[in-house]
Amino acid sequence: MRPSPVRTWLILVVLTLATMAVGLPATAAPWLAGLVxxxxALAKGRLIVLDFLELRHAPPLWRGLVTAWLWGVTGLAFLAGLVPLLLAA
Known part of the structure; x- marks a missing residue:
């Protein structure tokens, strides 16, 4: 059964609001807020890829490649955020 686009959109809205709730307040551990x-963002990207780009029923190779790309971009963003912390130490 294919997920409803409206359901997916609502989940994306909730995740966006959660992102704003985590990212806006000043926290004691900004690196943890950045990680969350x-x-x-990774969860939202996966939903967009699977449901709006319709890769949920695509061959596993395509799903795997695009998911690996999402993980790679997220990992590089995480590492880019770690660089200032490592240089400051």
Whole structure:
């Protein structure tokens, strides 16, 4: 059964609001807030890829390649956020 686009859109809205809730307040551990924001972005990207780009029923190779790309971009963003912390130490 194919997920409803409206259901997916509502989940994306909730994840976006969660991203704003995590990212806006000043926290004691900004690196942790950044990690949560990146994880939420990864979840949103996966939903978009699977449901709006319709890769949910695509061959596993395509799904795997695009998912690996999402993980790679998220991982590089995480590493880019770590560089200032490592240089400051």
């Amino acid at each position: 924001v990146l994880a939420l």
